[in-house]
Amino acid sequence: MDYVIEMLNIRKEFPGIVANDNITVQVKKGEIHALLGENGAGKSTLMNVLFGLYQPEKGEIRVKGEKVHITNPNIANDLGIGMVHQHFMLVEPFTVTQNIILGSEPKTKMGNINTKKAEKEIQELSDRYGLKVDPTAKISDISVGMQQRVEILKTLYRGADVLIFDEPTAVLTPQEINELMEIMRSLVNEGKSIILITHKLKEIMEVCDQCTVIRKGKGIGTVDVANTTTNELASLMVGREVSFHTEKKKAEPKETVLTINNLFVKDVRKVDLVKGLDLEIKAGEIVGIAGIDGNGQTELIEALTGLRKSTSGSITLNGKDLTNKSPRKVTESGVGHIPQDRHKYGLVLDYPIGANIVLQTYYQKPYSKASVLNYKEIYDKARKLIKEYDVRTPSENTPARALSGGNQQKAIIGREVDRSPDLLIAAQPTRGLDVGAIEFIHKKLIEERDKGKAVLLISFELDEILDVSDRIAVMFDGKIVANVNPEDTTEQELGLLMAGSQVSKAGESHDSK
């Protein structure tokens, strides 16, 4: 058999846990091979072993039939293995070119970096695979999608034949995902092989040839994608039946909770990103905001939650003005917020999970009296939420850092929902989570709605928007350009709206200025 990569009976242990337990993966030349598994199943670990970042305790790796010992990434590079990591490995203040050549820089006779030559080569590579990357741009200035293409270029520049993608689509917009799929296909056409880690079964069905499923560190087996269904893959992965469509009753919207009127917000660089946005949300409905990243969603959320000042317009909650109020004021007025970056905003990672549970309420009774904390109350509360929201943690004293992403997210949702806010803002609440966790979170959002709360859902996952929302507001260029009913629309139509192709509506909002 002409396997390019064979990982045979790999075992990798971490203190107290067997991350990979006797897993075998065999990848043929020119195929896209999927790795599927729940959060923490051991996919990233396995690939890090292949890339030389970890050493396996047992097992054998063969590249093109030859047994190899990959003790560091240099060796992997030499063997033609490249990896696009789950968390990007890019140096932000550097340019695209600098990032790509880092570690294998072309030199002039003088011994300094031959930037010209490098830029030319990268431009050529980029053109060849249709990657559309500007070699002179700074990483901090380019979009997430382009950053990922830089990561791909990095591997190609080093002459990789086998590319590993670790959850590449988790951070991408639908358009970018489609582009990526194209890129993968063209790579395979050029004779490269790809290993793709993803939680999105649809993607596997779309581009992959084979799929190896991992559950709790053990290899469950490899299936031929052409002969399987998403349902089969899902049950292989979690070991039980999974329902994809979220069950929910029809929404019964009541009085208006949130009113946004002609809102303008500038971003860090002092450019208007929200430009005269109007939006209303009623009690008992979930409004989903669909839109491509960078159309002002982040700024909108920040303005809503008091993290950023708006330059004009108004925000009203239950008839009370919330414009440019402090985050504390906003929270106290009855807004809950599941932030899109849970590590940056959602948690103090070094605090115990218990202390994180009272992040906004520590100063209130019963958690403190006259500024003195009441730890008993705090930890009682924490224990209650941990149980209720199925947060898997050794104890409420465990630092939040030690929890997996999914469990961190559950803790945040528990905290926000428990305060019973009139308006719950959920930004990318399921990013990077496995289907089990996603199911749970969607259920919670719908429960809130059913309790008569207003929910604002911002997501780049069209599936999620279509599945959970009662009403979809399409955001483009800082404005809501369309309100659609999820039942009467398709991904296709949404995609067009998100790309700003509805001329008549744009003209309408022009008048309102």
Next chain:
Amino acid sequence: MTANNKLFGILVPIISVILGLIVGAIIMLISGHNPIEAYASLWAGAFGDAFTLGETIRRITPLILTGLAVAFAFKSGLFNIGAEGQVIVGWLAAVWVGLAIDAPMIIHLPLAIIMGAIAGGLWGFIPGLLKAKIGVHEVIVTIMLNYIALFSTNAIIRSVLTEQSTTTDHIAPTASLASEWLQSLTYFSRMHYGILIAVFAAVIMWFLIERTTIGYELKAVGFNQHASKYAGMNVSKNIILSMVIAGGFAGLAGAMEGLGTYGTISVMSGFTNLGFDGIAVALLGANNPFGVILAAILFGVLKEGAGEMPTGAGVPTELVDIIIALIIFFVASSYLIRWILLRFKKEGDK
């Protein structure tokens, strides 16, 4: 695991101290001195009699406070290299009040102490404000403020508190922390009531940090400013507050020197080093208030005892600085000690 961590938390400093002393002994052997004699005289220098014991306690007092000053700022992610300058202005303010005001002790002494803390706090406020509002690195501002404190204080001593003299008059007895009783107990050492204030300050810090919403906020800001802002905390206010309180502790250290040990303030040609030693104390004490007390005791003992080494064993006092530096290294590199301990444990388990 957590029980293990606690055990390590105690074992690591102890082992570090032992290692530091061993390496110190090796250095002495190499340079032709007798380590046993040297350590014996060090011991005598710190605990030999009531006087040295009193002096050792006197020396520990400001070290506790500057240790707290550094540790407190550390808790909210700030590095207070400025304890040095805060000590100086605290000292100045306390002595100033001690000299200029005529009041009964019950008012005078607390006022002088508080003014010392306020002056130190003010000296912490400046870098705090600049950090919070403009994002200027606190390390560089505190370094600069150390010099400004030094030169300004010297100028004030010379042209305001005295007429071109280098030492002020003695403060009024009503503002003095010195105690005839303590002195008589310790054969005229300069031990004073400040030690009680220092220990009390450590308790205050512990309570503030561990038990109040203020501490909750300060630590949160130290760990993650974004999340703190998200949670509705005022990040700027907390940064400033942290530096002010830290400066207050250092100012108190200065007040201890001014009201307790010396009763005066003199023109200084260089830094007191209390602030820099405070960094070491805070580190060895793992930024924990009670750890700070223990670390201050250790350093106080070593430094006081060192005075006896040249006469007792012909060993230069600087050996103690070397030992202290080594101890800090070992504590900082506790990874190594943990690793070795784990090895031992594994062997033992088998």
Next chain:
Amino acid sequence: MMDLLQSIIPTVLFYSAPLILTALGGVFSERSGVVNIGLEGLMVMGAFVGIVFNLAFADVFGAWTPWLSIIVAALVSAAFSIIHAVASVSLQANQVVSGVAINMLALGIGIYLTKVWYGKGQTDMVQQPFYTQDLGFLANIPIIGPIFFQGIYVTSYVAIILAFVAWYVLYKTPFGLRLRAVGEHPMAADTNGISVTKMRYIAVLLSGALGGLGGSVFALTIVSNFSHSTIVGQGFMALAAVIFGKWHPLGAMGAALFFGFAQSLSVVGGSVPILQDIPEVFLLIAPYVLTILALAGFIGRAEAPRANGVPYIKGSR
């Protein structure tokens, strides 16, 4: 005006040179992600070694002694800085702590050995310090010559040239790119096959060498002997220059020159009519106040290398 410049510039240059050298060391170290509070100690070590070598070998090497002294000082300080590297790179120590320990250790060792070797708290004055000189034909250039190239320590220009070399190395060579990558995102560097440990060791050793150079140049141009008060705070000023200069070699050089300028203004100020009536203390604190104002006013938020101070542990996030 000319006279004033002619008296200020050489002063600025000799005062700043040790700061420039040491600050460059700081730039290398911190650019690689290792905080270096220990610059002061590295300077102390440099001053100590420079003076001791000079005292011991002046008879052997004659006029070459000062040059050899600073080279030896650089080497020994580099070796000394290995302690900081081991602690902060290999043993994942808190780098600030390790730096503080370096400061205490250097002074302790310096004075201890001085006492053991010379039997007293300070050394004698060296017989072969650096002397100022006119720099060849440059000194004859009209206007510029007298101001910049007459009566100057060659070491001052060595420092300035090294600043440009450092800039070239950091920003133009593969080595520099790798070093900066390690300080910004060590894991990215690691996945690109760059040894984070190796780069950081090299950077810390460079800071040791440059700090040693700075300390020995200070001792051999300004003080001429070694005692506990030879290096008092210059290392911290160099650290301030690193930050003030935004972790850029030329920025650090500019900052160091600025400190030198402020320092010399506080002396020369006395003879400038406008400044004469200002109480002395204001001139004394001027350099420090100006630095703070400059940071608060024009320079603003300085972004440290992102991974500065964070030990790199393979495989963690």
Next chain:
Amino acid sequence: ACGGAEDEDNANEGNNGDGAANEEEAGDFSAAMVTDIGGVDDKSFNQSAWEGLKAWGEENGFSKGEGFDYAQSNDKSEYIPNLSRLVRDEYDLIFGIGFELKEDLQKIADQNPDTNFALVDDMIDAPNGVSITFKEHIGSFLVGVAAAHKTSTNKLGFVGGIDSPLINKFESGFIAGAKSVNPDIEIEVEYAASFGDAAKGKIIASTMYDNGIDIIYHASGGTGNGVFNQAKDIKQNDPDRDIWVIGVDRDQYEEGAIGDHNVTLTSMVKRVDVAVQEVTNQAMNGEFPGGKTLEFGLEEDGIDVATTNSEAMTEEIINAVQEWEDKILDGEVEVPQTREETEAFIDAL
């Protein structure tokens, strides 16, 4: 390289910690001293004081640790423990060297009425204490005279450590001395605000020499290192230029050596050794002048003008100095000690 006999003696101290067996029976009188920050090898008055005490001890057959000793202070906070230790070790006479010890010595003297104390450079007020001061203004006056005769630019410089009454005494005497010789001489005065900032000393000296000053008198401890450095640097570059430094406290001839030249014109020497020896002898003989202030000046050999640099200190200058010395001794000249007195002095010229 350099280092006189005293230094070699010091070098041995490290090893005889156990105290070699003493050949002679120790007498029942003993004396010791506490240094200020700097220690007995500071090439300044601590060293000088120790030399005096040692000379006394050797004269009487004692050895270090047996009959006489010192305690070194590395920090202000160590004065009290050091003084107290010596009291407890039952020394009969304890010296505090330097005005920095004033407060602490006073305190210890009050607490220990049975021990005798002596403070160098400042006054204490106790029946069991004696104050030893020096007429620095007079010595400074004389080096001012020497400088006035030596200068060819008629511009002199004075570099002080910390601006304080003590250092003002040096300044006043120097100005008065120079102006007495030639009222047209200009004298620039600068203070470094520190006794240990060589860089500052160098910058000041550099500015002064640039401004045409050719002789600088420094009373600034370690800061003076920078002054010497700058002078030597100028001399190295231009051996023909006449550049001088006047040293302070002890003969700083060594510091001035540069090749075949020496930039130390002279030094204002305070004979702390003489004073210490004198007072110790008095105390041993039961004549301790408790409660008194002893002022050491020319008559007492407490002040001296160094003439080691015989090339620079010409016969003519030495004679001139001698002349003014006589005038002072005769009471013809009253040397000012403060800035006000100096102004009056100059006006009267």
